[in-house]
Amino acid sequence: MQIKEAKQQFVQAWGALGSQWGINKTMAQIHALMMVSTEALSTEQIMEELSISRGNANMNIRELTDWGLVTKVFKPGERRDYFIGEKDVWKIAKQVAKIRKTRELDPILKLLSEIKNIDSFVKNEDNKHFQKMVNDVHKLALNVDRLIEGIFKAEESWFWDKILKLFAK
Amino acid sequence: MQIKEAKQQFVQAWGALGSQWGINKTMAQIHALMMVSTEALSTEQIMEELSISRGNANMNIRELTDWGLVTKVFKPGERRDYFIGEKDVWKIAKQVAKIRKTRELDPILKLLSEIKNIDSFVKNEDNKHFQKMVNDVHKLALNVDRLIEGIFKAEESWFWDKILKLFAK
DNA sequence: AATAACTTTCAGTATATCTTGAAAGTTTTA
DNA sequence: TAAAACTTTCAAGATATACTGAAAGTTATT
Secondary structure, three states: OOHHHHHHHHHHHHHHHHHHOOOOHHHHHHHHHHHHOOOOEEHHHHHHHHOOOHHHHHHHHHHHHHOOOEEEEEOOOOOOEEEEEOOOHHHHHHHHHHHHHHHHHHHHHHHHHHHHHHHHHOOOHHHHHHHHHHHHHHHHHHHHHHHHHHHHHOOHHHHHHHHHHHOOO | OOHHHHHHHHHHHHHHHHHHOOOOHHHHHHHHHHHHOOOOEEHHHHHHHHOOOHHHHHHHHHHHHHOOOEEEEEOOOOOOEEEEEOOOHHHHHHHHHHHHHHHHHHHHHHHHHHHHHHHHHOOOHHHHHHHHHHHHHHHHHHHHHHHHHHHHHOOHHHHHHHHHHHOOO
C-alpha cells in the first residue's frame, strides 16, 4: 500500500464510520481529509479530492465549522477561503461528545424525568414495571451523562490512565 | 400526561434516538415496546401498536433476535409466535456495544494497524504528519476498545461506582 | 461603478434506506 | 392430505437524506 492510497483508505473509513453513527458521510470525509492535511485546504481542493459538488462541499464545511472542528483561515494575498481542521484527536472526540450529548442525550433525560414524575401514583403491575423500566433507563442515561461531563473536564492522559487502570489485570 | 401517552412517548423517543445512532427506527421502537411490556408480544400486536406492515415487523423482530435482544417464546395451546425483549438495561447496553464493536470498531483498528505498518519508512513532513495522525487515532481507538472490553466483563454497579468516583468532587 | 473572484443558497434530482403487501413457504389441525 | 393458521421473503413502491449545479449574493479589484 502506498502512502497516497493509505490516506484515501483513511478518508473512506472515516466516512463509513461516520455514516454508521449518524454523521453525514461527506462531512466525515472532509473532516478526515483535513485531519491528515498539514496545509489549509480550499473548497476547490476538497471538491476535487472527494469528487463532490461545490454546494455539497460548502454546506458540509459550514456544518463542520458549526461543530467547531474546522476553522476558516485567510492566506495573505489570497482571496479564496481556506480551512484547517482540528488535529487533536482527543479534542475532536470531546467536541463531538459535547454536541451529541446536547442534541440527543439531554432531551431523552428530560423526557425520562417527566415520565417519572407523572408516573408516581401507579397501582397495577404493568405500570409498576413501566415505572421500573423508565427508572433503570434513566439511571443508565444519567450515568452516561456524568461520564461525558467528566470527559469534558478530563485531560486525555489522566482520563485513560485512570480508566484503563480500573480494568487492569 | 397519562400512562399510555407516556409509553408512546417512550417508544417514540427510543426510535428517534436509535435512528440518530445508525439503528433502524422501527427496530428501536419494537425494542422499546418490548422493554415496557411485561407480556410477550405477537407480530400482530406489534404491527397494530406501531402501525407497520407484517413484513416490516417480521424483519425487524428477526434482526432484534439476531442481536440477542429478543427471544421467541411459545405459549401453551397457542400456535402463534410470541416474543419477549431483554429487560435488563445494562445487559442491553453491553450487547449493543458488543455487536457494534465487532462490526465497526474492529475493522477500523485493523485498517489503522495496516496503515501504520506500511507507513514506517516515511521521510517528508507531510507523511510524518499523516503517520502521527494515524497513530493518535489508533491510540484513541485502542483505548475505546479496551474500555468496551472492560465493560463486557464488568458488573453494572461495580463499573459505575468506580467510574463515577473518578470524577467525584 | 463595473467587472472579476469567490461564496452561498436552494429547487430539483439522485441515491440510499425503509416499508409494504402479496405470494410462497411452513407447520398444524381436522 | 387438504385446508387453515401462521411465518417468511422480496420485488416494487415510498420515504428520507444527500448532492448537484446554476443562479443569486458578496466582496475585492481595476
